[in-house]
Amino acid sequence: MKRYLVLIILLALISLIWFDGWAITHCFAGTLIEEAQALMASEKWEHACQVLLKALPLYAEEDHRLTRAKLWVLLGRAYLNSEVLHLAWASFREGHVLTEQACEKLSTSEAKETLAWALLGLGDVVYSLGKPAEALAYYERAAEMFEELEDKKAWADTQFRIGDLMRYLGYLEEALIHYGKARSIYVTHQWESALIDVLIRLGHIWVTLGRYEDAILLFSDALEKATQAGDQKRAGQILIELGEVYEALGIYVKAIECWDKAKAILWDCRAWRALTMLYLNLARIQAVLGPYSQVLMWLSRAVEAVDLALGDLDALPCLQGIPWTRPLTRVDLRRIQGQAFLLLNQPAQAKQALEQAASILNWAPWYISPEKFSTYEDLLHILLELGEGEQAVVWAEHWRTRQFKNVCLKENDLSSSLRWMSLDDLTRLSLVLHNSEAVLSYQVGRKGVYLWVITSTRIGQPLYLPYPYEALVQDIVSVRVGLERLEPLFVLEENLAALYETLVRPGLAQLAPEITTLVIIPSGPLWYLPFAALPMTDHPLVNVGPFLQRPPYLVEHYALAFLSGMQELLHLEEVQTDDRTSSAIFSYCPQEALCPWVNPAALSAIGQLPGGEPIRMYEGEQASTEALVQALADARYLVLLVPNKSDPANPWSSFFTLFDQPYQLWEVAKVSVQGMELVFIPTQDALSDWLGWRLRQTLFIPLTPVSGKEPSSQLPPLDGLEASIWYTAFRTAGVQTVFQTSWCPNPLAFAEVFSHLCFYRASGPSWAEALALAQRKLLQTEAFAHPWFWAPYQLVGRWR
Numbered sequence: 001m002k003r004y005l006v007l008i009i010l011l012a013l014i015s016l017i018w019f020d021g022w023a024i025t026h027c028f029a030g031t032l033i034e035e036a037q038a039l040m041a042s043e044k045w046e047h048a049c050q051v052l053l054k055a056l057p058l059y060a061e062e063d064h065r066l067t068r069a070k071l072w073v074l075l076g077r078a079y080l081n082s083e084v085l086h087l088a089w090a091s092f093r094e095g096h097v098l099t100e101q102a103c104e105k106l107s108t109s110e111a112k113e114t115l116a117w118a119l120l121g122l123g124d125v126v127y128s129l130g131k132p133a134e135a136l137a138y139y140e141r142a143a144e145m146f147e148e149l150e151d152k153k154a155w156a157d158t159q160f161r162i163g164d165l166m167r168y169l170g171y172l173e174e175a176l177i178h179y180g181k182a183r184s185i186y187v188t189h190q191w192e193s194a195l196i197d198v199l200i201r202l203g204h205i206w207v208t209l210g211r212y213e214d215a216i217l218l219f220s221d222a223l224e225k226a227t228q229a230g231d232q233k234r235a236g237q238i239l240i241e242l243g244e245v246y247e248a249l250g251i252y253v254k255a256i257e258c259w260d261k262a263k264a265i266l267w268d269c270r271a272w273r274a275l276t277m278l279y280l281n282l283a284r285i286q287a288v289l290g291p292y293s294q295v296l297m298w299l300s301r302a303v304e305a306v307d308l309a310l311g312d313l314d315a316l317p318c319l320q321g322i323p324w325t326r327p328l329t330r331v332d333l334r335r336i337q338g339q340a341f342l343l344l345n346q347p348a349q350a351k352q353a354l355e356q357a358a359s360i361l362n363w364a365p366w367y368i369s370p371e372k373f374s375t376y377e378d379l380l381h382i383l384l385e386l387g388e389g390e391q392a393v394v395w396a397e398h399w400r401t402r403q404f405k406n407v408c409l410k411e412n413d414l415s416s417s418l419r420w421m422s423l424d425d426l427t428r429l430s431l432v433l434h435n436s437e438a439v440l441s442y443q444v445g446r447k448g449v450y451l452w453v454i455t456s457t458r459i460g461q462p463l464y465l466p467y468p469y470e471a472l473v474q475d476i477v478s479v480r481v482g483l484e485r486l487e488p489l490f491v492l493e494e495n496l497a498a499l500y501e502t503l504v505r506p507g508l509a510q511l512a513p514e515i516t517t518l519v520i521i522p523s524g525p526l527w528y529l530p531f532a533a534l535p536m537t538d539h540p541l542v543n544v545g546p547f548l549q550r551p552p553y554l555v556e557h558y559a560l561a562f563l564s565g566m567q568e569l570l571h572l573e574e575v576q577t578d579d580r581t582s583s584a585i586f587s588y589c590p591q592e593a594l595c596p597w598v599n600p601a602a603l604s605a606i607g608q609l610p611g612g613e614p615i616r617m618y619e620g621e622q623a624s625t626e627a628l629v630q631a632l633a634d635a636r637y638l639v640l641l642v643p644n645k646s647d648p649a650n651p652w653s654s655f656f657t658l659f660d661q662p663y664q665l666w667e668v669a670k671v672s673v674q675g676m677e678l679v680f681i682p683t684q685d686a687l688s689d690w691l692g693w694r695l696r697q698t699l700f701i702p703l704t705p706v707s708g709k710e711p712s713s714q715l716p717p718l719d720g721l722e723a724s725i726w727y728t729a730f731r732t733a734g735v736q737t738v739f740q741t742s743w744c745p746n747p748l749a750f751a752e753v754f755s756h757l758c759f760y761r762a763s764g765p766s767w768a769e770a771l772a773l774a775q776r777k778l779l780q781t782e783a784f785a786h787p788w789f790w791a792p793y794q795l796v797g798r799w800r
Contacts, residue, residue, distance in 0.1 A: 032058075036074060045081040046317045046325060052078060069098035069114050076121045083328040084319060085128055085366040092121035109149055116145035120158060128328075130369030132165050139165065153194075156185035160198060172205055179205075192229055196222045200238065207245060215245050236265035237274050243281065252285055272309035273329070276302050276336055283343070299340050306337040324360060331357045335375055338382075347382050354379040355395075362398055362420065367409050373399065377445040380462070384450070389461040390426055393452055393566065396443040396462075397421040400523070400565050404728070407651050407721050421567050430456050432569050437517045440507045441566055444469065444524035444720075449503065453510045454566075460510050467502055473525045475499060480528060480743055483788045489550065492787075493535060497551070500534040504554065517768050518558040519799065521566060527723035528743065532560055532775060533787035544785075553779070553787070559772035561799030564724040568731070572798060580675050581611040584631035587641040588623035588659050602751035603639065605758035606680075611636045612758075624660045632673050632733075639680040651725035656681075665729040674734035678767070680754070681726065681740055727796040737767060737797035749789035752778055768799035 032055040039048040052075045059068045072095030079088035096118040103111045123138030139162050146155040163178035179198050186195040199222035206215035219242040226235040243258035259278055266275045283298035310333060316325040324330055334357035341350035357375045361368055376399035383392040401418055408418070433439065439454040446469050453460040475495060482492045503526075520531055535551035542552050554560070563569065583606045607613050616635075618627045623642065631638060644656040652669075655662040721728075727738040739757075756774035761767060771793060778790040 033071070033074075036078070040074070040078060040081075043081070045078045046319055048078040049075065049082060049319055050317065065098050066102040066111055066114060069095045069102060069118070071095075072098065073114060073118050073121060076118075076125075080121065080124055080128070082319060083326045084322055085125055085328075085364075087319075089122070089125045089366070092118055092125060096122060112145055113149055113151065116142045116149065116151075116154065119145070120154075120161075123161065127161070127165060129367045130371070131367070132169055136162065136165055152185050152189060153191065156182040156191075157194065159185075160194070160201075163201060167201065167205060172208065175205060176202070192225055193231070196225050196229075196231070196234060196238075199225070200241065203241060203245075207248070212245050212249050216242065219245065232265050233269040233271050233274075236262040236269060236271060239265070240274060240278050240281065247281070247285060252289060255285060256282070270308075270312065272305045272312065273333065276305040276309065276333070279305060280336070280340065296344065299344050302340045303337055303344070306333050306340070309333055323363065327360050327364065331360050331372065331375065334360075335378070338378060342382070347386055351379065351382045351386065351388075354382065358395065358398065361402055365409070367406050368402065373403070374446065376402070377447075380443065380445070380450055381464075384462050384464055387461065389452070390423060390459060392450070392462045393426060393441070393459065394421050394423060396441070396450060396452070397566050399443060401567075403721055404565075407725065419567055425567065425570060426459065429454060429566065429569050430459060432572050434517075436514055437519060438511050438515045439519045439521065439563075439566070439569065440504070441521040442503075442523045442526050444472065444526060449523075449526075451503070451507050453507045455511070455515070463506050465502055465506065469524070476525050476529050479530070483530065483533070483786075483791070484743065486786055486788055489786070493550070496533060497535050497537045499529065500537060500554070503529075504531070504534055505536075505538060516558060517561065517766070517799065518554075519561045519563060519569075521563045522720060522723075524720045527720045530743070530787060530791040532793075533791035553791075555772055555775050555791075556779070559766070559768040559799075560795075561768040562794045562796045564728055564731070564796065568797070571731075572800070580634055580636035580677070581613070582635050583607065583609070583612045583615045583637040583639070584635040585615060585617050585639040585641065586623045586628065586631070586658070587617065587619045588643075588657065602754040605755040606637055606639065608758045608762040609637060609678075610762065611677075621659050623658050625658050625663055626660075628658060628663060629671070632671055632676070636675070636677050637680070638676065638678075644681075646722060648722040651722050652729075654725060665725060668729040669732040671733050673730070676730075676735045678737045678739060679730050679735050681738065724796065731797060735797070737795060737799070739771075740794050740796055741792040743792050746784075746789050749778060749784050752784060753790060753793060766800045767795050771795050 032051050036048045036051040036055065039045075039051065052071055056068065056071050056075070059071060072091050076088050076091035076095060079085075079091055082088075096115065099111060099115040099118055103115060119138050119142040123135045123142060126138065127135035139158055143155055143158040143162070146158060159178045160182040163175045163182065166172070166175035166178060179201055183195065183198045183202075185191075186198060199218045203215040203218035203222070206212070206218065219238055223235055223238045223242065226232075226238060239258045239262035243255040243262070246252070246255035246258065259282055262278055263275070266278065279298045279302035283295050283302065286292075286294040286298060310330065313325050313330060318325050334353045338350040338353040338357070341347070341353060354375060358379055361372060361375060376395060379395055380392050380399075383389075383395065398420060401420055405418055429439075433454070433456040435456050437456070439452075441452040441454065443450040447466070449465040449467050449472070451463040451465055453463075475498070479492065479495050479499065482495070522529070532553060532555035534554045536554060536557060537551050539552050539557070541549040542556075544550050585603055585606070603617075604615065607615050616631070618624075618631070640656055642656045642658060644654070645662075646654045652666045653664060655664040657663075726740065730738050753771075753774050756777050757770050760770035760773045763770075765773065775790040775793070778784040784790060
């Protein structure tokens with residue numbers, strides 16, 4: 001009996017100790033959560049992150065899944081405001097998954113509320129990443145859940161966010177509707193702080209629409225409410241907005257009066273970023289009113305305010321693994337500082353500020369909105385003024401690499417394959433080139449095009465070619481449409497000649513006569529320009545008939561090759577053909593693809609290439625992914641006559657269709673194909689209605705007619721990656737060269753080009769020389785003399 005009594009006492013003691021430990025642990029965890037919420041309320045986001053990371057391990061048990069989900073959502077909010085977007089996304093995603101699992105077991109309002117906040121957070125992150133369509137989907141789902149939960153404040157806040165998104169997209173009427181919904185809720189429940197935000201946004205819309213008087217009324221109302229609430233920082237920011245409206249109306253006295261009031265308020269609040277914008281506004285208005293000394297004074301103060309703002313950021317604790325606190329704010333501040341230094345005629349300091357901003361963009365492990373790429377463009381312009389051509393080359397390549405990093409991060413992270421060019425790499429470039437080779441490297445910006453000319457003896461100073469992006473795209477599309485419609489040459493020649501004069505001739509002027517091979521590194525829309533067909537207007541005319549003459553085409557003087565980036569030059573000597581001695585041809589064409597007949601003689605011509613025998617044909621059901629993997633393992637040459645689909649929004653999701661399933665490009669990039677010499681991809685592209693007509697994608701030879709649609713006036717940006725991604729995928733896997741096209745050629749002409757290319761290559765010339773000879777051969781025939789038949793082809797990669 002005594003034994004049982006002792007056992008019961010021991011169990012009671014153990015239970016008491018366990019319960020006390022559990023209670024102490026969760027009491028401590030609850031304290032941490034309260035501390036984190038207090039820190040978030042005072043906008044100490046980095047501190048809140050550290051506290052929440054301590055609390056998370058205390059709720060590891062299965063029974064606390066919902067609490068753990070709430071912690072992840074809170075952590076996501078803290079990360080988002082700390083501007084660490086990849087961690088914010090991961091945290092909200094984890095909270096979303098845990099909450100959905102909890103909802104399967106507990107159909108409670110608490111679980112639904114947590115899920116709604118997770119959705120709202122995911123929407124905020126993707127909106128910050130410049131993905132409005134995804135953000136809208138998350139916001140709409142969150143709004144439905146908040147409405148079901150009858151959470152008026154959260155529902156109104158979500159409507160406010162949708163209004164912001166619509167305003168960002170330019171849908172001002174829809175934005176007004178959503179702002180109106182939020183405003184009515186805020187007014188009904190007297191949520192004054194949120195109401196001020198709505199009034200400011202509505203004021204912005206009226207300014208956009210030119211209704212300045214209405215904007216003044218809204219900003220004045222918001223200012224009165226902020227003053228009554230004692231929110232001095234916001235009052236100062238509203239005064240800046242109000243002054244800008246008066247400036248737009250030309251009422252400079254009123255504008256200066258508003259900004260004078262804002263100066264003292266913002267200084268007391270230590271709102272350095274807002275103060276920076278205020279000083280820039282005053283500098284701008286003094287540039288109109290004079291004297292110039294006042295302009296310099298305000299610009300100097302703007303620089304000082306940026307330094308103060310950066311000092312405050314430096315005082316914040318840096319999150320683990322993050323080299324900067326508030327990185328996106330730092331980018332904006334450095335860009336502002338760079339602009340101010342430029343206006344102060346201090347280019348060296350402007351360069352330093354913009355280099356720091358660009359370094360943050362290089363590092364950022366998340367998708368960067370293309371708007372921020374103007375940082376690189378501004379930096380290139382300064383380096384051009386300073387005469388620092390080599391540094392400009394390096395930063396242009398960083399810009400190109402950052403664009404590719406964006407593509408990697410969108411879907412399948414292959415950013416580990418990225419290499420950032422350095423000055424050491426630059427010194428090696430010219431050593432790789434032969435005396436007969438030259439590189440024309442382009443970088444397209446919003447206002448113009450930068451061009452570098454590189455030979456075996458020198459890296460030329462960058463050339464700035466004034467050619468606004470929109471005009472460049474329109475001209476290239478116009479030429480492409482004309483070529484594909486087989487318009488007469490005298491109709492096309494003027495546009496083609498203008499492109500040559502602006503984009504190519506300045507670079508050729510730097511070349512010695514012995515240069516016979518041009519290696520072109522396009523950028524953006526230049527991937528779609530038929531360089532081979534550009535007429536050399538500065539050369540003697542050639543006879544094309546008894547009474548007809550024309551300027552020689554570029555391909556008649558040079559063999560042309562292409563690269564996706566300057567760093568690809570460093571791979572030229574990495575030749576590994578091993579014991580690959582065969583060719584594989586994949587031909588799969590379902591009925592719906594309507595793939596026309598291709599001359600078998602053109603396919604058999606690949607057997608003339610060194611190591612091209614034997615030829616293995618995979619047709620119909622034999623053209624499977626299993627057969628492709630086998631071919632990738634041992635073929636020296638690969639031809640893919642298969643339907644494909646390009647995705648301009650996410651190039652890594654592009655794929656080609658085999659008999660059993662599609663094969664995506666990120667899968668290609670993860671296969672080891674070291675030693676394959678060349679990939680031919682002459683096939684049909686399923687991409688349609690992009691740029692308002694059937695723009696044909698690089699690397700494919702679409703064999704169906706182009707639709708009759710005209711180009712759209714609203715042209716989306718072309719960053720060039722949608723054109724070069726197929727080569728990038730195969731190059732990452734180890735392939736040396738890709739034979740591709742960027743627009744729609746004639747199938748019979750392709751058969752001619754293909755067979756001639758193989759014939760000439762087997763005779764000894766380099767790949768680029770063989771393609772040039774094949775193109776000139778067609779040019780000399782009456783049936784295929786028009787550039788549409790021979791100009792589309794690009795040899796990307798190793799051209800020797």
